[in-house]
Amino acid sequence: QVQLVQSGAEVKKPGASVKVSCVATGYTFTSYFIHWVRQAPGQGLEWMGWINPNTGGTKYAQKFQGRVTMTRYTAISTAYMELSRLTSDDTAMYYCARTITANQASEFWGQGTLVTVSS
Amino acid sequence: DIQMTQSPSSLSASVGDSVTITCGATQSINSYLNWYQQKPGKAPNLLIYAASSLQSGVPSRFGGSGSGTDFTLTISGLQPEDFATYYCQQTYSAPFTFGPGTKVDI
Numbered sequence: 001q002v003q004l005v006q007s008g009a010e011v012k013k014p015g016a017s018v019k020v021s022c023v024a025t026g027y028t029f030t031s032y033f034i035h036w037v038r039q040a041p042g043q044g045l046e047w048m049g050w051i052n053p054n055t056g057g058t059k060y061a062q063k064f065q066g067r068v069t070m071t072r073y074t075a076i077s078t079a080y081m082e083l084s085r086l087t088s089d090d091t092a093m094y095y096c097a098r099t100i101t102a103n104q105a106s107e108f109w110g111q112g113t114l115v116t117v118s119s
Numbered sequence: 120d121i122q123m124t125q126s127p128s129s130l131s132a133s134v135g136d137s138v139t140i141t142c143g144a145t146q147s148i149n150s151y152l153n154w155y156q157q158k159p160g161k162a163p164n165l166l167i168y169a170a171s172s173l174q175s176g177v178p179s180r181f182g183g184s185g186s187g188t189d190f191t192l193t194i195s196g197l198q199p200e201d202f203a204t205y206y207c208q209q210t211y212s213a214p215f216t217f218g219p220g221t222k223v224d225i
């Protein structure tokens with residue numbers, strides 16, 4: 001069965017970077033895009049971008065351009081999302097999701113990784 | 120960027136009720152509209168994709184309709200496990216924006 005397992009919670013200081021991993025099992029990793037979505041406490045969902053695990057191609061939301069980097073390591077079926085220059089506004093649950101090829105709906109989700117930014 | 124709206128922002132309903140949530144886009148997104156359910160402390164769960172296609176494993180009491188800029192999610196015969204927050208998302212054009220959510224409670 002398809003599973004996405006994310007790395008554990010992180011606590012970072014303002015100005016630092018965080019790198020979240022997402023390990024995919026149960027399917028061919030390079031066949032489906034991975035999207036990253038975040039959710040601040042008590043708030044709605046915010047789309048951050050996607051990575052094509054086959055080519056490594058990426059598309060980021062303008063809001064995160066210059067601060068976010070999405071990569072993958074196909075040999076271990078793992079996608080990564082790194083966010084730099086963290087502020088308290090980046091405190092959120094971060095999710096990876098595998099999408100339906102036809103219309104990019106997020107079909108399978110990781111369990112989420114809580115990133116807390118605090119001095 | 121395409122902005123998404125949802126109404127109402129919250130609603131109260133009873134088990135067995137039928138409820139309708141609407142979602143609007145600031146420009147045409149054809150049928151690139153998806154609906155998710157999220158329960159507290161959990162990841163979102165895909166209900167409907169491409170405006171009206173029921174995701175595998177999702178009960179048939181959930182239905183979606185619409186195209187262009189106006190969409191609806193209907194839950195026919197609300198069940199206790201349906202009390203949650205519902206989000207629409209457009210995947211027509213990046214950034215793939217979400218609506219602000221509709222909380223359905225008792």
